[in-house]
Amino acid sequence: MKPIFTSNIAYRSVRDQVYEALKEQIISLSILPGTALSENEMAAEFKVSRTPIRESFVRLAQEGLVQVLPQRGTLVALIDRELVEEARFMRSQLECAIVELACQSLAEATLQQLDHNLQQQKLSLEQENVDYIFKLDQQFHALLFAGVNKTNTWNTMSLLTAHLDRSRKLRLLDNYDWQQIYEQHVEIVEAIKRKDCTTAAAIMKQHINRGQDDLAALNEKYPHYFA
Amino acid sequence: MKPIFTSNIAYRSVRDQVYEALKEQIISLSILPGTALSENEMAAEFKVSRTPIRESFVRLAQEGLVQVLPQRGTLVALIDRELVEEARFMRSQLECAIVELACQSLAEATLQQLDHNLQQQKLSLEQENVDYIFKLDQQFHALLFAGVNKTNTWNTMSLLTAHLDRSRKLRLLDNYDWQQIYEQHVEIVEAIKRKDCTTAAAIMKQHINRGQDDLAALNEKYPHYFA
């Protein structure tokens, strides 16, 4: 009688697994901009058929992370400066609004999570564990959005900021300023605790727009990674 | 010798055509929330195989417009109030920022396009051509974003505001306030021409958040369309 859900509590299709794996590699620059991605090649690599590979390409193409040229090939998208600038604009606007909301009301649980995150950041900083810091940085901002019930906003924004992340990653290859980033994170949390909207937003704006001027230099240095 | 691009200046795959057609129908409520979409059915309807249908579903699922239940079926997503609220938040923040940018500098060509758009709005208003007004409204805001070189921001935002559009469409089925919408559009353009940032942003904020309170009533009236 009762159909009810019989299974699949956390079923993840091959398509989604491939999508996530590729996306991670593209954003982290494990796969460099401009690299050719053949359906057959990837199918062989992941030991699956072309179908789930293709469908993951469809998703990545929608986000602009790969470029599909019909009958010619699929490339990891080059870094588009226009996209990077817009991603920064979007992030700047939204993150500032979020942090002001956070000043008005933020769950106690979230504050604890933020503190915990900051502790881990400090640790990773001492250990110079760059990859993990990158993840913690992402998580820090995601926590702020989640804390004011704007998870979907974060997710949507992330579709564009993926491009920004790629340029950030490129920049951080030879220029570490994690110390400053960490300190700004601390200041932001402190301002939130004081409910000091103005300061929090000001630091956030500075925080997001830091490194804005380096983009042209990166383009000079790695011209073949840019569109 | 010269490989060059031999063809396909504006080739659109079946997948993309199906995607666009379905998306339009979902947002315009031609296909109602909760409707079952079978791959086989759609394949028969569009007279193509399941493959391009499936791939269009993948895209729609990524935007949250359809919900794929493995081995069970694919549904047009119900309207999620949380998504609608967040879409409104995101739009409010970004549109206000955009209109302020527009006050600072906007291409003359864009201003003309806006004026032309407003004329058409007025005409459609008199003719009560609702569907076309809806399109013109979209175009009006898209023009503002394009005028300050934030097309990608508009496109990314649209991924979330599609959900908002659906609730707006539902609301407009029995409640026409296009006159007010048109007047606000006029005021916004006038403020931009005066380079009056404050007023422009204020009206825009009001413009975006109009109808915010109706969502609960809609949920009451059409409960089976909501999640």
Next chain:
DNA sequence: ATTACCATACTACCATACAAGTTTCTCTTT
């Protein structure tokens, strides 16, 4: 040496076949 041409080996796109899980209906049993 250079150019034109053609065969070949790619590519992604679409169609189809098979697999595995879910729902629904029917028939049997009580």
Next chain:
DNA sequence: AAAGAGAAACTTGTATGGTAGTATGGTAAT
């Protein structure tokens, strides 16, 4: 009549085959 078991008709997920367009490399003609 009600309930349970099982077959059949769905569903989406994955694999594979065929097609058309593109890039490449070799060959022949100039």
